[in-house]
Amino acid sequence: MTNKPLALASSSRRFWEATAVIWSAVVLSLAITPIRNVELITAPISDKVLHAVAFLIGSIVWAGAFEDSPGHVRSITLAGAVCLGMGGLIEVLQTQTSTRTAETGDLVADAAGIVIGGIAWFLITKRRDKAQASQNSMETAVGL
Numbered sequence: 001m002t003n004k005p006l007a008l009a010s011s012s013r014r015f016w017e018a019t020a021v022i023w024s025a026v027v028l029s030l031a032i033t034p035i036r037n038v039e040l041i042t043a044p045i046s047d048k049v050l051h052a053v054a055f056l057i058g059s060i061v062w063a064g065a066f067e068d069s070p071g072h073v074r075s076i077t078l079a080g081a082v083c084l085g086m087g088g089l090i091e092v093l094q095t096q097t098s099t100r101t102a103e104t105g106d107l108v109a110d111a112a113g114i115v116i117g118g119i120a121w122f123l124i125t126k127r128r129d130k131a132q133a134s135q136n137s138m139e140t141a142v143g144l
Helices: 006-032 035-042 047-066 073-094 104-142
Strands: none
Touching: 006 047, 006 073, 047 073, 047 104, 073 104
């Protein structure tokens, strides 16, 4: 548990929650947009790389939205579940469009991005928590 003031902690969480919702809306809208419109933006980049990067980002922002405990296993697990569920939903929705198709490879790329994002979130927050613990120890020693 950190010693952040409650207002700062809640505003940080609101930031992550808002970012996660925005990420979800953007990814979902791009996933069901007619493919020729999206190709104009992403033409030189592999579709699978785009999926992996998008879901790497998604797993990080959702982990931030769910963050609540040291170790971060719960937030990473929930973020992974939300992102993988969204990836599956996208593939199902794409079967209902005339310009998109569902691909197992897309879901595999999503999962790869989710795993990499989860590892990145764990390492970043572990380092941050260690720095905060060190700072709290110094403040305690000085009497602040």
